Amino acid sequence: MARRTFFSFHYQRDVHRAEIVKNSWVTKPNREEAGFFNSSVFESKQRTSDDALKRFLDDGLFNCSVTCVLAGNQTAWRRWVRYELLRSFVEGKGLLAVSIHAVPRFNQGPDIAGPNPLSLLGYELKDQTVYLKEWDGQNQRWIWSPDVSSVPLAKLPYNLRGLPDATFDRIFSTYDWSTNGYQNIGQWIENAATAAGR
Numbered sequence: 001m002a003r004r005t006f007f008s009f010h011y012q013r014d015v016h017r018a019e020i021v022k023n024s025w026v027t028k029p030n031r032e033e034a035g036f037f038n039s040s041v042f043e044s045k046q047r048t049s050d051d052a053l054k055r056f057l058d059d060g061l062f063n064c065s066v067t068c069v070l071a072g073n074q075t076a077w078r079r080w081v082r083y084e085l086l087r088s089f090v091e092g093k094g095l096l097a098v099s100i101h102a103v104p105r106f107n108q109g110p111d112i113a114g115p116n117p118l119s120l121l122g123y124e125l126k127d128q129t130v131y132l133k134e135w136d137g138q139n140q141r142w143i144w145s146p147d148v149s150s151v152p153l154a155k156l157p158y159n160l161r162g163l164p165d166a167t168f169d170r171i172f173s174t175y176d177w178s179t180n181g182y183q184n185i186g187q188w189i190e191n192a193a194t195a196a197g198r
Contacts, residue, residue, distance in 0.1 A: 009070040017103040065198040066094035073114040086148035094192030102178040118168035
């Protein structure tokens with residue numbers, strides 16, 4: 001079954017790499033075979049305030065069952081990528097990361113790998129409430145998310161594997177596009193949706 005998927009990525013640096021992934025369904029007989037529908041929006045949207053951009057991104061996430069972060073060199077540090085992933089977590093969407101740094105960009109070669117965005121986001125469970133945290137690279141410490149608030153544990157569909165304090169990469173899968181992503185991305189997305197009960 002094809003899943004409506006939101007693709008999160010660093011627009012300025014990786015839009016061309018992301019387009020290769022997002023448009024991989026075009027060369028398949030139909031979207032059902034591809035395993036996903038592309039529902040992403042772009043960070044370059046003109047905005048008047050942070051609240052306006054959050055509403056814009058929330059609209060993009062609406063009705064998607066899976067969020068797939070396309071991880072390049074700088075993706076993990078982007079505020080709005082983090083927002084999209086944390087909102088997806090709170091909303092109980094399937095989550096996964098796909099490394100795209102090795103995808104060539106036009107006449108340039110591959111990029112250098114960056115950190116996995118799922119390893120710089122996490123949660124702490126206290127009194128049946130899940131508090132969201134982010135790694136602050138500038139100050140080298142964990143901070144509570146300034147953009148997405150806590151959520152009751154009962155609202156989350158995920159198997160947190162008994163981990164009261166963990167990063168997202170411990171509970172969600174990460175893949176590499178260069179390991180036959182064209183053939184496998186539909187199944188990767190399906191796995192993420194199934195794990196979230198979608």
